Amino acid sequence: MRRNSLCGVLLCGAVAAGAQAQVRLDSQIANLADDLVVANRILYSQGVVDGFGHVSARSPVDPGHFFMARSVAPSGVTQSDIMEFDADGKALAGDTRLPYAERFIHSEIYRARPDVMAVVHAHSPAVIGFGITGVPLRPVYHMSGFLGRTTPVFEIRDAVPAAPETDLLVKNPALGAKLAERLGRNAVVLMRGHGFTAVASSVPVAVFRAVYTDQNARIQSEALKLGTPRYLSEEEAALTQRTMEGLSVRSWEMWKKQAGLPP
Numbered sequence: 001m002r003r004n005s006l007c008g009v010l011l012c013g014a015v016a017a018g019a020q021a022q023v024r025l026d027s028q029i030a031n032l033a034d035d036l037v038v039a040n041r042i043l044y045s046q047g048v049v050d051g052f053g054h055v056s057a058r059s060p061v062d063p064g065h066f067f068m069a070r071s072v073a074p075s076g077v078t079q080s081d082i083m084e085f086d087a088d089g090k091a092l093a094g095d096t097r098l099p100y101a102e103r104f105i106h107s108e109i110y111r112a113r114p115d116v117m118a119v120v121h122a123h124s125p126a127v128i129g130f131g132i133t134g135v136p137l138r139p140v141y142h143m144s145g146f147l148g149r150t151t152p153v154f155e156i157r158d159a160v161p162a163a164p165e166t167d168l169l170v171k172n173p174a175l176g177a178k179l180a181e182r183l184g185r186n187a188v189v190l191m192r193g194h195g196f197t198a199v200a201s202s203v204p205v206a207v208f209r210a211v212y213t214d215q216n217a218r219i220q221s222e223a224l225k226l227g228t229p230r231y232l233s234e235e236e237a238a239l240t241q242r243t244m245e246g247l248s249v250r251s252w253e254m255w256k257k258q259a260g261l262p263p
């Protein structure tokens with residue numbers, strides 16, 4: 001009653017609706033932060049990341065922003081480590097914690113690809129050979145149809161021809177933009193002498209793609225020793241992608257358990 005004396009019913013209704021909407025958004029962000037914690041633990045548990053590597057998610061509130069952990073090893077990420085960044089990769093709200101140096105991989109991919117909601121960057125050993133030999137990484141089985149016909153390789157020397165000697169890290173927006181350009185419309189881009197970056201429309205699917213990029217690389221390397229692999233056709237790749245990614249929640253739940261996390 002006291003509230004009604006302070007504001008009209010319509011206004012109070014609007015305030016209440018606004019508060020409810022805020023609670024919904026806060027809960028969406030909390031769920032996303034939880035997904036990022038789970039993603040970090042899974043990627044570590046599955047051997048895709050080690051002390052390095054990171055995963056991010058686009059903000060459901062401000063599509064120009066994204067969330068990712070501060071600069072810590074993925075195996076120990078908790079909700080309190082999650083930071084919010086703007087479209088230029090700058091930390092928000094005066095957050096002075098140390099961010100990952102390669103956050104520009106994420107910021108520039110989100111800028112270039114409005115369809116991308118999550119990004120994984122990793123250095124898993126199995127994929128490195130495909131970035132340094134000219135042997136293309138191609139889908140060899142039904143779990144990796146998202147690789148499509150082939151996987152592009154980002155050559156950092158081409159991105160900075162005037163000063164091609166670098167530490168190979170994507171440490172500024174200009175390099176991030178070049179990487180995003182090389183990624184194009186693909187799901188995965190390899191990075192010569194460095195690793196790979198996978199993108200998707202959700203955190204669980206980005207993790208799915210990262211894990212199966214690694215597994216595809218292992219299987220393809222073994223197959224190449226045996227003979228000439230028969231790769232998935234483009235049509236097979238598209239069809240298997242649709243089927244298997246539709247079931248990706250099964251892997252997510254299993255990997256979560258394997259990582260020692262509660263259901």
Ligand SMILES: [Zn+2]
Nearest residue numbers: 102121194195
């Ligand atoms: Zn890296």
